[in-house]
Amino acid sequence: MDDKRVAVGWDTRTWSRFHHIWLRDHCRCSECFHPTTKQRLVNTFEIPPDLQPLHVESKVDGLQVTWPSTTPHVSFYPWSWLRRNSYDPPIQNTETEKILWGSKIEQSPPTVKFEEVMTEEGPGLFKWLQNIDKFGFCFVSDVPVTPEATEKLAERVGFIRETQYGKFWEFTSDLSKGDTAYTTLALGAHTDNTYFTDPCGLQLFHLLSHTDGTGGATLLVDGFYVASLVKELHPEMYDLLSRVPIPAHAAGEHESLYRPSPPSGYPVLGHDLVTGELTQVRWNNDDRSVMRKLEAGLVEDWYNAIRTWHSCLTSPDSEYWIQLTPGTAVIINNHRVLHGRSAFNGKRRMCGAYIGMDEFQSKLAVLSEKFVHNIDLRVPEEKTHQPTRSVWSPYL
Amino acid sequence: MDDKRVAVGWDTRTWSRFHHIWLRDHCRCSECFHPTTKQRLVNTFEIPPDLQPLHVESKVDGLQVTWPSTTPHVSFYPWSWLRRNSYDPPIQNTETEKILWGSKIEQSPPTVKFEEVMTEEGPGLFKWLQNIDKFGFCFVSDVPVTPEATEKLAERVGFIRETQYGKFWEFTSDLSKGDTAYTTLALGAHTDNTYFTDPCGLQLFHLLSHTDGTGGATLLVDGFYVASLVKELHPEMYDLLSRVPIPAHAAGEHESLYRPSPPSGYPVLGHDLVTGELTQVRWNNDDRSVMRKLEAGLVEDWYNAIRTWHSCLTSPDSEYWIQLTPGTAVIINNHRVLHGRSAFNGKRRMCGAYIGMDEFQSKLAVLSEKFVHNIDLRVPEEKTHQPTRSVWSPYL
Numbered sequence: 001m002d003d004k005r006v007a008v009g010w011d012t013r014t015w016s017r018f019h020h021i022w023l024r025d026h027c028r029c030s031e032c033f034h035p036t037t038k039q040r041l042v043n044t045f046e047i048p049p050d051l052q053p054l055h056v057e058s059k060v061d062g063l064q065v066t067w068p069s070t071t072p073h074v075s076f077y078p079w080s081w082l083r084r085n086s087y088d089p090p091i092q093n094t095e096t097e098k099i100l101w102g103s104k105i106e107q108s109p110p111t112v113k114f115e116e117v118m119t120e121e122g123p124g125l126f127k128w129l130q131n132i133d134k135f136g137f138c139f140v141s142d143v144p145v146t147p148e149a150t151e152k153l154a155e156r157v158g159f160i161r162e163t164q165y166g167k168f169w170e171f172t173s174d175l176s177k178g179d180t181a182y183t184t185l186a187l188g189a190h191t192d193n194t195y196f197t198d199p200c201g202l203q204l205f206h207l208l209s210h211t212d213g214t215g216g217a218t219l220l221v222d223g224f225y226v227a228s229l230v231k232e233l234h235p236e237m238y239d240l241l242s243r244v245p246i247p248a249h250a251a252g253e254h255e256s257l258y259r260p261s262p263p264s265g266y267p268v269l270g271h272d273l274v275t276g277e278l279t280q281v282r283w284n285n286d287d288r289s290v291m292r293k294l295e296a297g298l299v300e301d302w303y304n305a306i307r308t309w310h311s312c313l314t315s316p317d318s319e320y321w322i323q324l325t326p327g328t329a330v331i332i333n334n335h336r337v338l339h340g341r342s343a344f345n346g347k348r349r350m351c352g353a354y355i356g357m358d359e360f361q362s363k364l365a366v367l368s369e370k371f372v373h374n375i376d377l378r379v380p381e382e383k384t385h386q387p388t389r390s391v392w393s394p395y396l
Numbered sequence: 397m398d399d400k401r402v403a404v405g406w407d408t409r410t411w412s413r414f415h416h417i418w419l420r421d422h423c424r425c426s427e428c429f430h431p432t433t434k435q436r437l438v439n440t441f442e443i444p445p446d447l448q449p450l451h452v453e454s455k456v457d458g459l460q461v462t463w464p465s466t467t468p469h470v471s472f473y474p475w476s477w478l479r480r481n482s483y484d485p486p487i488q489n490t491e492t493e494k495i496l497w498g499s500k501i502e503q504s505p506p507t508v509k510f511e512e513v514m515t516e517e518g519p520g521l522f523k524w525l526q527n528i529d530k531f532g533f534c535f536v537s538d539v540p541v542t543p544e545a546t547e548k549l550a551e552r553v554g555f556i557r558e559t560q561y562g563k564f565w566e567f568t569s570d571l572s573k574g575d576t577a578y579t580t581l582a583l584g585a586h587t588d589n590t591y592f593t594d595p596c597g598l599q600l601f602h603l604l605s606h607t608d609g610t611g612g613a614t615l616l617v618d619g620f621y622v623a624s625l626v627k628e629l630h631p632e633m634y635d636l637l638s639r640v641p642i643p644a645h646a647a648g649e650h651e652s653l654y655r656p657s658p659p660s661g662y663p664v665l666g667h668d669l670v671t672g673e674l675t676q677v678r679w680n681n682d683d684r685s686v687m688r689k690l691e692a693g694l695v696e697d698w699y700n701a702i703r704t705w706h707s708c709l710t711s712p713d714s715e716y717w718i719q720l721t722p723g724t725a726v727i728i729n730n731h732r733v734l735h736g737r738s739a740f741n742g743k744r745r746m747c748g749a750y751i752g753m754d755e756f757q758s759k760l761a762v763l764s765e766k767f768v769h770n771i772d773l774r775v776p777e778e779k780t781h782q783p784t785r786s787v788w789s790p791y792l
Contacts, residue, residue, distance in 0.1 A: 001580050017692070019696065021688075021699050022549075022687065022699075025662035025687075034648075037648035038647040039683060040682045040683075040684060041682075044706075049696070049699065049700065084688075085688040086400065086694075087687070087690050087695075088692030090688075159558055163557060167590075195751075196754050197594050197754055198754055201657075208533065221688075245670060249792050251434040251792055252430075252432060256758045256762065257762050257765070258758050259758075259791060261754065262668040262671075262675045263752050264668050264669055264671065267669075272658040273641045273658075274660040274662050275660065275661075276642060278656075279657065285436060286436045286437075288437075289484070289792050290481045290482055291422075292481040292486075293670040293671075294418075295483075296483060296484030299418055303417050303443075303445065304445065306440065307445075309442050310440075310441045311441070322572075326401070348771050357593055357657050358593055358654055358655075360655060361654075361655060362560070362652045362653050362654050363652075365655070366651060366653050369653070388650070389653070395645060395685075396645050396647055396686065
């Protein structure tokens, strides 16, 4: 301990330091943190900047710190919680492993059965969501060939996200919605909703019938895989794709005119501000608006970068083509996996839904709390007494 | 014209230059840009990087460029469109003026009447949305004191955004939802949904009744005004508030656990990547998660920065307090204006709704197309022939 920080030794060589003000602000006692709502109650702004503990004591389960005040305040921090939240230095936590894939995924694409997913309280739903998390997509087989069953499937993840196109949708190729998706044309690999501030997180779709015609194969491309190729081969292009924001619009209908906020838009590749990890791909060249804010000196480089991106995206090594048939639905992480289709003739009836990324992540977290036993959600003494989520949950 | 660019002179001293590849990519003829869906049809990636025009000709209304190909392709760009989209150099366009305010706004807060807003095809709705755009909030007076009328009012902007709390909501102080909002406690100025990737854009609320008690005044604070104070007085703190992402959670209910994506979160102050303009305030200290990714060297500075932010936010000069009464609803831009309330006793019945920022901006754009005549949406010759949105719209 010095006048600013408490040091905690994990072994003879590894230490973490925690600032006094940080510790006081993160007290999780029921006076400082509401045990039900999990909201902060302590007034952060009244903590004296030069606060010093009265005592610091190592207990079996964690660190106990006594703070000066009219009645001394006692805070307790489990060792596992401190270690997981070490910021000085940051200690690498194992995040979910993402599996990047190219065309060879066709040999064993992630698939679950409808029945598994629909079983109440079963781990089937968790398996489905874990597949989406790892691969960015997952098939669901043996789905009853009806919009009703497909809608129920979507709602296993969370509520369906409403857009200008409605909630659960069904469509045929009639250009009813002012977007080329509603035609019979081929569509290159793209993500949906580049014209939204927060593009829909998951997209589920299910081919209900295709009569009097052929074509319409489904294309899936792992945007994270393609990004890794571009990063390896052309780091300066990767940098431009990560920096230059692209404006976009959905303006095919009279009564709406969608653009992201702010309207300058977002880069093709989005990253976590702290870790630098790639977190989002946004790509639909058809919906791109006027590049009115492109830096003049970058025009040629930027066109070269998107040409290279397009070329990696459309390479046979990246493209996974599959002819879907009624009964097999596919769900896609629209922040990672791009989709498209080949042209078709005849009449196709499709249905599907969007689900928000936040709803997906929420459900995945709730199921992880339930099924992952090493997730260390609860400190030992709480296990039997506390039915609610622990204040030490790694998600808080 | 040189081998890369066409130069356009606006007057003897002002010029814009447009790269050939940019011009070809932005051709708006019906072969290159779908006139109904407003989506790009030209294959950007097949444009030769060294493309040169065959001819460039100044017409009365705009620039005509002929491109080499088996059958030469002719593109036309109206002068007004070129000028508006000049990127080399960028020409400043007049954006909507925001009016920043402090406590003195109480002398004439923006207000519209329910009847105005509800009149079909009338400009009342546009006036309401313009007020929200300029001030970040607007009162609506003479609202029938029912949830039904309030819901209809909300739907004038767009569809109501669904969240884990439902769609249109009504509540009393019963902690039914695992959040302190559902108590009788005072709530400091905050924005809602810091735990979402895209916090709701607008929040409408309406006090339907308050019986057997007093208190519960409404607090509004212009986050953009407070940010301007901090920027002026403490630029280094403004910088930290703009750079350090804050994780957040909504974890008071068993069946959901919301966090933004990526979970590192977002800074208090969000800016347009290109213009540097302040575009979003996110602030709820109660919902802040563990600051596990804070840079060790910034801990003290960051706590100082949020203390200063809090102090400016809670200064009497910033706070606008108003005692709402049944019949007056208020709508807030939740990306700009913070809200709170004083403690109360007795029973309060409130109702309201969230609306997405994208839905608000879409409606505002559609009404601007309709009511703003100098918006230059159409080139002259199109005015009579074309009922649909122009391909030269400034929104595309």
